[in-house]
Amino acid sequence: MFKKILVPIDGSETSWRALDQAIHLAEKFDGELNIVNVIQPYNNAALLAVPLDQATITQGNTELEKIGDKVLSMAKEKMVGFKGKVDFALEVGHPSERIIALAKKNGSDSIVIGSRGLSGIAEFFLGSVSSKVSQYATIPVLIVK
């Protein structure tokens, strides 16, 4: 239990709190942390208004990857004092699907996730990543506020 913890982060306040909580648990249970940031390509209302040629898509994706890398480097800064094993990953795709697939692939035994991410009003219509993950994952999910 809490030997291999998956921590999806998106750079929001709650996701940093989730990371803090995960560090706490990993220290107590002597666990390993897998920190992941999932970027979703062309999930952008502005992109719907412009013609989708390959150049625009590539440009959008490289921008997203830059943001993803920044989030992960922020996470790395936070993990400086942590003694246990930790790794970082950047994934591309649908967030809740990728998180669940990654938990399976890594053989994680728990997921620690922030309750509300960056999306705000969109979440009200689309449903939140955290509630999807908590309903569909087969392992215990800790939702942090």
Add this chain to the structure above:
Amino acid sequence: MLKKILVPVDGSDTALNALKFAMVIGEKFDSEIIVVNVEVPYDYTKLPPRQPKNEIEAEEMAKAPKEPSILDNAKSITEAAGYGKVMFLKTVSIDPAERISEVVVQREIDMVVMGNRGIGVVAGFFIGSVSAKVSQSVECPVIIVK
């Protein structure tokens, strides 16, 4: 950090799994576990207790051993694990999710551990599950156990 852990139970197996999970965490953090059962009044999805037909049957039913209640089941699990700091609560409310959130505020709970799906499998699909509501509405971290 985790002084009080709340475990809502409804008689389902996942709820008892949640209780076991809570005890593992509780041992590490030396926390008090509060087990709560919210009874829903006028729940027509449950069978009513059988009424005795005549006096002889009434006597027999009084003699027969009572089925253990939901909290009794929880109690036997904590006793089997030898967990000392446990408290049991029983409340009645039409909306379990709301009552659980109230208990969290009243008793200054640090973490909620609950099963993802209770006894209402089909109803849970249509109405929305208690665990989803609780995880969105309470202020403390929530662990959802399968």
